[in-house]
Amino acid sequence: xxxxxxxxxxxxxxxxxxxxxxxxxxxxxxxxxxxxxxxxxxxxxxxxxxxxxxxxxxxxxxxxxxxxxxxxxxxxxxxxxxxxxxxxxxxxxxxxxxxxxxxxxxxxxxxxxxxxxxxxxxxxxxxxxxxxxxxxxxxxxxxxxxxxxxxxxxxxxxxxxxxxxxxxxxxxxxxxxxxxxxxxxxxxxxxxxxxxxxxxxxxxxxxxxxxxxxxxxxxxxxxxxxxxxxxxxxxxxxxxxxxxxxxxxxxxxxxxxxxxxxxxxxx
Amino acid sequence: xxxxxxxxxxxxxxxxxxxxxxxxxxxxxxxxxxxxxxxxxxxxxxxxxxxxxxxxxxxxxxxxxxxxxxxxxxxxxxxxxxxxxxxxxxxxxxxxxxxxxxxxxxxxxxxxxxxxxxxxxxxxxxxxxxxxxxxxxxxxxxxxxxxxxxxx
Amino acid sequence: xxxxxxxxxxxxxxxxxxxxxxxxxxxxxxxxxxxxxxxxxxxxxxxxxxxxxxxxxxxxxxxxxxxxxxxxxxxxxxxxxxxxxxxxxxxxxxxxxxxxxxx
Numbered sequence: 051x052x053x054x055x056x057x058x059x060x061x062x063x064x065x066x067x068x069x070x071x072x073x074x075x076x077x078x079x080x081x082x083x084x085x086x087x088x089x090x091x092x093x094x095x096x097x098x099x100x101x102x103x104x105x106x107x108x109x110x111x112x113x114x115x116x117x118x119x120x121x122x123x124x125x126x127x128x129x130x131x132x133x134x135x136x137x138x139x140x141x142x143x144x145x146x147x148x149x150x151x152x153x154x155x156x157x158x159x160x161x162x163x164x165x166x167x168x169x170x171x172x173x174x175x176x177x178x179x180x181x182x183x184x185x186x187x188x189x190x191x192x193x194x195x196x197x198x199x200x201x202x203x204x205x206x207x208x209x210x211x212x213x214x215x216x217x218x219x220x221x222x223x224x225x226x227x228x229x230x231x232x233x234x235x236x237x238x239x240x241x242x243x244x245x246x247x248x249x250x251x252x253x254x255x256x257x258x259x260x261x262x263x264x265x266x267x268x269x270x271x272x273x274x275x276x277x278x279x280x281x282x283x284x285x286x287x288x289x290x291x292x293x294x295x296x297x298x299x300x301x302x303x304x305x306x307x308x309x310x311x312x313x314x315x316x317x
Numbered sequence: 318x319x320x321x322x323x324x325x326x327x328x329x330x331x332x333x334x335x336x337x338x339x340x341x342x343x344x345x346x347x348x349x350x351x352x353x354x355x356x357x358x359x360x361x362x363x364x365x366x367x368x369x370x371x372x373x374x375x376x377x378x379x380x381x382x383x384x385x386x387x388x389x390x391x392x393x394x395x396x397x398x399x400x401x402x403x404x405x406x407x408x409x410x411x412x413x414x415x416x417x418x419x420x421x422x423x424x425x426x427x428x429x430x431x432x433x434x435x436x437x438x439x440x441x442x443x444x445x446x447x448x449x450x451x452x453x454x455x456x457x458x459x460x461x462x463x464x465x466x467x468x469x
Numbered sequence: 470x471x472x473x474x475x476x477x478x479x480x481x482x483x484x485x486x487x488x489x490x491x492x493x494x495x496x497x498x499x500x501x502x503x504x505x506x507x508x509x510x511x512x513x514x515x516x517x518x519x520x521x522x523x524x525x526x527x528x529x530x531x532x533x534x535x536x537x538x539x540x541x542x543x544x545x546x547x548x549x550x551x552x553x554x555x556x557x558x559x560x561x562x563x564x565x566x567x568x569x570x571x572x
Binding site: 089090092094095098099263266 | 472473475488490492494535536537539541
Binding site for chain 1: 384433
């Protein structure tokens with residue numbers, strides 16, 4: 051009898067809070083789940099590999115990446131992640147972390163940069179680029195995004211990224227903005243960050259690279275963008291192409307002040 | 318068309334066949350408790366581990382989230398305050414094979430372990446303590462598995 | 470050869486919490502590839518944790534343990550400077566051992 055009363059009370063309570071109640075409970079439950087996974091994020095395996103790759107003498111020139119300039123001077127890793135993409139005088143281009151790493155692998159180690167860019171995600175040297183990016187991101191964990199905007203090219207890339215973000219096309223007449231330009235919207239249980247402004251610490255741009263539990267893969271920002279393009283039914287944007295870097299500039303500059311939690315763990 | 322369960326079971330048969338003709342390395346299989354891991358039900362799995370009839374106990378604890386965002390990675394833990402525990406097992410009732418992992422506990426470690434398991438669907442998850450005397454105690458927890466969206 | 474494990478062993482009081490991440494596919498044998506062919510099972514079957522060379526915990530795993538497995542246990546009497554070694558063996562007979570110092 052007591053059991054019956056309890057069930058009835060629970061049912062009544064559930065009924066009273068129907069609507070927002072379930073979503074809130076579910077959101078709380080998901081938060082608890084995500085928290086449980088943070089301790090022991092498999093991204094650490096990629097981070098370890100990235101650190102080793104940075105120091106290892108590799109490639110045709112048998113050199114390490116320890117002299118690679120990620121924007122804060124040769125070999126400076128800490129803090130580099132939260133200031134990328136940025137303009138690099140030696141290449142005359144705005145580069146994100148991954149495209150910069152490919153440049154260093156080419157110039158310092160003698161790898162064929164075009165070959166790396168054509169390699170599918172998760173394979174060969176591309177997998178190494180992702181591991182390196184994971185380690186470099188880790189070194190800026192907790193730091194706040196502060197992309198430079200002094201160079202005209204950096205400002206041009208921001209504007210280009212903004213246009214790409216709002217550009218509607220494809221069979222579904224989609225844009226990045228279709229999902230990521232409003233507050234409080236979600237797909238099923240996933241909240242969608244508003245990327246037209248600073249969406250908060252560790253949200254959106256400040257969370258990638260991230261380990262995806264659904265497929266057990268380490269996802270870099272380039273792969274994240276690539277998948278956004280796939281979901282929009284757009285053509286493959288090309289690894290390290292101007293449009294991907296420009297989108298990084300747009301989201302990164304918008305995220306000014308947001309603390310990085312990369313590498314994060316995602317569903 | 319075959320149902321999922323039929324496909325799973327023919328997969329298991331294939332593995333058994335491969336093992337019997339030596340296609341799977343015998344050395345690695347030698348100590349592994351195939352009977353327990355092939356068991357479809359909790360009762361069979363416990364039996365396969367050499368335990369008796371399981372009894373619910375407040376002295377066994379199962380930890381895990383109420384909801385898992387993705388069934389591919391569900392953090393779960395088993396612990397007990399009982400003395401004389403030989404094995405701590407984690408089982409998922411609705412998985413094709415109930416037993417996910419079993420830990421042989423010695424006096425040199427706390428009887429408390431955790432790992433992450435795959436869950437095909439929402440299910441009761443069990444922490445099972447198999448004692449030195451063959452008695453079996455358990456705790457259970459329902460974990461809901463949700464589908465994800467498309468982004469991240 | 471398999472990638473190294475990440476082992477962390479931290480002292481709290483008179484014991485150490487050991488957290489291990491392993492790099493492994495943990496393929497169930499129930500999935501199919503794009504050509505419809507079953508992907509063969511490939512998973513860690515046995516895990517051993519040793520404290521200063523003495524086995525303190527062994528485990529048997531099935532394919533239901535998640536990809537890139539995580540495991541946590543608590544080793545009694547472990548002090549800073551002690552060695553914790555973890556070994557896994559998978560169903561193909563591959564094995565890997567890594568060691569960490571308790572801190």
